[in-house]
Amino acid sequence: MxxxxxxxxxxxxxxxxxxxxxxxxxxxxxxxxAACRAWSAEWQALTLATRAATPPLTAAxxxxxxxxxxxxxxxxxxPVQAEGANAHLSPSSGxxxxxxxxxxxxxxxxxxxxxxxxxxxxxxxxxxxxxxxxAGGIVNWLTGxxxxxxxxxxxxxxxxxxxxxxxxxxxxxxxxxNVTPDEPLPVWKDQPELEMEEQVI
Amino acid sequence: xxxxxxxxxxxxxxxxxxALGSLVEHYRRPLFGFILRMTDSVADAEDVFxxxxxxxxxxxxxxxxxxxxxxxxxxxxxxxxDRARRAKLIVPLSGTDMEATPxxxxxxxxxxxxxxxxxxxxxxxxxxxxxKRLPREQREVFALRMEGGLxxxxxxxxxxxxxxxALARMHYAVTKLRQELKKDFKDxxxxxx
Numbered sequence: 056m057x058x059x060x061x062x063x064x065x066x067x068x069x070x071x072x073x074x075x076x077x078x079x080x081x082x083x084x085x086x087x088x089a090a091c092r093a094w095s096a097e098w099q100a101l102t103l104a105t106r107a108a109t110p111p112l113t114a115a116x117x118x119x120x121x122x123x124x125x126x127x128x129x130x131x132x133x134p135v136q137a138e139g140a141n142a143h144l145s146p147s148s149g150x151x152x153x154x155x156x157x158x159x160x161x162x163x164x165x166x167x168x169x170x171x172x173x174x175x176x177x178x179x180x181x182x183x184x185x186x187x188x189x190a191g192g193i194v195n196w197l198t199g200x201x202x203x204x205x206x207x208x209x210x211x212x213x214x215x216x217x218x219x220x221x222x223x224x225x226x227x228x229x230x231x232x233n234v235t236p237d238e239p240l241p242v243w244k245d246q247p248e249l250e251m252e253e254q255v256i
Numbered sequence: 257x258x259x260x261x262x263x264x265x266x267x268x269x270x271x272x273x274x275a276l277g278s279l280v281e282h283y284r285r286p287l288f289g290f291i292l293r294m295t296d297s298v299a300d301a302e303d304v305f306x307x308x309x310x311x312x313x314x315x316x317x318x319x320x321x322x323x324x325x326x327x328x329x330x331x332x333x334x335x336x337x338d339r340a341r342r343a344k345l346i347v348p349l350s351g352t353d354m355e356a357t358p359x360x361x362x363x364x365x366x367x368x369x370x371x372x373x374x375x376x377x378x379x380x381x382x383x384x385x386x387x388k389r390l391p392r393e394q395r396e397v398f399a400l401r402m403e404g405g406l407x408x409x410x411x412x413x414x415x416x417x418x419x420x421x422a423l424a425r426m427h428y429a430v431t432k433l434r435q436e437l438k439k440d441f442k443d444x445x446x447x448x449x
Contacts, residue, residue: 063423066430070407097434104379105402109289116302117280120309124268124276127313133271 061091065098261324265316280309287328289403293387293395294336304339308332326410329400333414379437386436387429394429397422 061084067073068081085091128135260282267275287308292301308331312319319327387395393415400406400414412422 059427062427062430066401066423066426067408070401072407072409094430094434098430100379101383101430101433101437102402104383106289107380109285109292109403110298112280112284112288112305113302116306117277119306120280120313121273121277123306123310124273124313127316128268128271128273133269135273136271 058088058091058094061085061088062094065091065095069098069102265324269316276313283325283328286325286404287332290329290399291332291336293384293399293403304332304335307335311335323410325404326406326414329404329406329414333396382437383433386433389436390429390432394425394432397425398429401426 061081064073064077064081068078073081085095125135261279264275264279264282268279288301288305291304291308292298295301295304308328311331312328387398390398396415397411400411401408406414408419408422408426412419415422
């Protein structure tokens with residue numbers, strides 16, 4: 056990398072306009088080039104010295120600008136608010152200003168409220184999905200007079216297929232255990248008969 | 257436009273003059289610093305600064321740019337050019353030979369005023385004197401970057417040129433300042449270390 060290009064990139068870097076990959080190239084160059092390191096140091100000194108010397112604005116100038124602002128508002132027919140009425144808009148108050156009028160700290164109430172709303176939304180959404188009403192409407196569904204929808208028929212078919220698959224798996228297990236599937240399943244002969252007493256209420 | 261600017265401008269439009277004060281204070285340092293570098297004295301700089309705000313207040317409804325500060329810099333730059341043009345019209349009546357000098361070179365005199373020499377860091381008045389000897393475009397890039405904190409992309413847009421030209425102008429300016437302030441830089445570095 057040429058020194059002039061490196062110095063251009065140093066200026067861009069200070070302005071925050073340098074991509075990361077170019078910065079790495081610049082760092083490599085600076086590690087090898089004493090002249091550019093000196094240039095960089097003097098550039099920094101120049102920046103600091105320049106910025107240190109800006110004097111404050113006189114109160115009279117500031118007042119003239121505010122007077123012009125009042126005059127412009129009056130020309131537009133906008134009523135000028137009394138001084139101190141909007142102290143919350145001063146630069147130091149920042150984003151907490153709206154909450155300060157209510158004597159509440161910022162971020163105290165809106166975050167839990169947002170979280171509660173999200174949880175409620177999830178619960179309602181989940182409930183609606185799990186208790187999907189039929190096409191005939193909620194009344195028919197409650198009275199049991201609804202007909203199966205296409206969605207429910209699809210679920211039934213899938214359940215039947217699952218049953219067949221499970222039966223197939225149990226047949227395979229019997230084959231592995233040398234039990235002929237056509238033979239009746241072994242029965243526990245000494246199985247005691249269960250007697251149930253009738254309960255008199 | 258950032259959030260505080262929006263809020264202050266909206267509040268001012270509703271009649272809150274204090275919000276205008278906040279806006280002026282928020283942009284005082286970059287804007288006033290830039291104008292100071294481009295004028296002869298603090299008094300001149302204050303005149304231009306307040307004129308920038310007078311114009312901004314008058315044309316606040318027509319403000320459409322993304323960045324409020326860039327808009328203020330544009331107004332300031334136009335004002336500074338107008339002042340230099342007016343100076344050009346007045347100067348021939350005084351019978352001097354300044355007509356031959358381009359207006360850019362007469363935007364500010366080469367030497368800082370006495371009020372400027374007595375303030376700030378020791379190095380600052382020397383930088384200022386050296387800056388006055390730079391061509392206007394180079395000084396403008398230097399002031400917009402160092403005082404205004406504008407990125408080179410924005411400076412190029414303001415000067416209606418390419419980013420490479422803006423970088424080259426800055427590089428020339430820094431190179432000339434380095435030559436003129438060689439001894440001061442050594443003292444400054446020694447004092448800081």
